[in-house]
Amino acid sequence: MANKVDWINNWWPAPAKLNLVLNIIGRRADGYHNLQTVFQLISVSDWLNVRLNNEGEISLSCDTRVGDTEDNLVMKAARLLKADSGTRKGASILLKKILPMGAGLGGGSSDAATTLVTLNKLWGLGYTERRLAQLGAQLGADVPVFIIGRSAWAEGVGEVITALELPPKWFVVVNSPVHCSTKDIFNHNRLTRDSSAITICDFLGGQNKNDCFAAVMEMEGELDRIYKQFSLFGEVFLTGTGSSLFAVCDTRQEAVALSEQLPSEWSKWVVEGLNKSPLHKSLNLSFG
Numbered sequence: 534m535a536n537k538v539d540w541i542n543n544w545w546p547a548p549a550k551l552n553l554v555l556n557i558i559g560r561r562a563d564g565y566h567n568l569q570t571v572f573q574l575i576s577v578s579d580w581l582n583v584r585l586n587n588e589g590e591i592s593l594s595c596d597t598r599v600g601d602t603e604d605n606l607v608m609k610a611a612r613l614l615k616a617d618s619g620t621r622k623g624a625s626i627l628l629k630k631i632l633p634m635g636a637g638l639g640g641g642s643s644d645a646a647t648t649l650v651t652l653n654k655l656w657g658l659g660y661t662e663r664r665l666a667q668l669g670a671q672l673g674a675d676v677p678v679f680i681i682g683r684s685a686w687a688e689g690v691g692e693v694i695t696a697l698e699l700p701p702k703w704f705v706v707v708n709s710p711v712h713c714s715t716k717d718i719f720n721h722n723r724l725t726r727d728s729s730a731i732t733i734c735d736f737l738g739g740q741n742k743n744d745c746f747a748a749v750m751e752m753e754g755e756l757d758r759i760y761k762q763f764s765l766f767g768e769v770f771l772t773g774t775g776s777s778l779f780a781v782c783d784t785r786q787e788a789v790a791l792s793e794q795l796p797s798e799w800s801k802w803v804v805e806g807l808n809k810s811p812l813h814k815s816l817n818l819s820f821g
Contacts, residue, residue, distance in 0.1 A: 544629070546578035546811045547647035549638040549804075550678070551704060551772045551779055557744040558730050565674075565690045566719060566726065568744075571736055572639075572678045572685050573699060574807040575706070579640055581607070581647050582627040585655055590623040591615060597630045606645035606672055613668055614649055618658050633800075635712035637773030639679065645672045646679030647812055654816055666692075682810030686733050697733070698808055703788040706772075706779045707763055708800040711756045713749060713775040721748035741770065749775040759799075766794055 553571040560566050591611045593602045602608055607628055615623070626648065632640030649669055653660045660668075662681060669676030674691035683696035718724065725744040749771060750757040756776050763769045769778050782788040788803045795801055 544580045544582050545647050545651045545815060546580060547632075547640070547643040547679070548578045548807065548810055548812065549575050549632050549640065549643065550675070551575055551706070551770075551806075552637065552743065553699075553770075554731075554736050554741045555743040555745055555773065556728050556731055556740075557724070557726050558728055560726050561690075567689060568687075568691065569731055570687050570691065571697065571699075572675075572687060573702075573704075574682075574684050574810055575704060576805040576807055576811070577631060577706075577802055578811065579632050579644050579647075580629040581644065581651065582629070583651055583655060584625045584627075586623045586625065587621070588623055589615075589621050590625075592625045593628060594626070595628040595630060606641045606676075607648045609672055610645040610648040610669070610676075611652060613671065614652055614656075614658070617668060618656070618660075620656050620658065622656050624652060624655070633708050633712075633777070635714065635775075636708055636777040637713065637771065637775050638706075638777055639675050639773070642673045642675035643679045645669065646676050649676075650680055650682075650812060650816070666694075679810065679812075682813040684806070684808045686736070695733070699806060702806040703782040703785050704779045704802075704804050704806060705782065705788050705792050705795070706777055706802045706804055707759065707795065708802070709756050709759050709776045709778070710800075711753045711776040713753060713756075715774045717752065718745055718748050718774040721752065723748040723751050743771045743773075745774045746771050763795065766791060 551573045553573050556569040558567050593608045632638045649665050666677035666680045669680050670692050678685050684699050686695045686697050731740050767780050792803050
């Protein structure tokens, strides 16, 4: 399908995130969990190309197999925005996947956010950031932070967001072949659900545990093996519910040196921490 579309050269980034802390402080009556987390945006992205049409049709193509496109969050986001706005415009979207699925990097949520933000701009809808974030929350708890486009402290189920200016850092991210199910992790009997609440100051003072860690490592023996091997070179963290692992470095040179010590067959990135989304920069975004 993609080769039948006259794609323009505008590619819009859908950046990844790391969870620098993930503190679970309770389970709600609806089954969701109240949490506290820090989203760190990083300099690696999926990419979306959008070609507008006036026929009102929404279509999605992907350069890799991502399952049923009708169930993809990009398609859901585009259709949600079209229905909510009542616009007669449409879009053909091409998704280039870089971020692995089930890795805790927020790929699907970021794809959905980029779809909402980009189509809001290209369709000329004039939605505010708040309104887009409310729509995004219908698609997933992580979507609003990508719409806001800032590294942030988040509470509730992830929808109560406070932008943070995080200090410059580099990260070595190791992507394992394991696919972790967020639903399964949050239903696991080893999951810590009653941690004491922390503050932003606690995080800045060094609180960086991930309450999903024990459950993920018990469920995924291969990931536990990679974690132990990675940990021989320094402190290693799990992002979200996994399955990507990361180490924190002060400089790019330090990160490159660490990456070069790791097994060559591992899928790994050296990436920079970002405080502002590259999507917002590329769109020169200013919400109404």
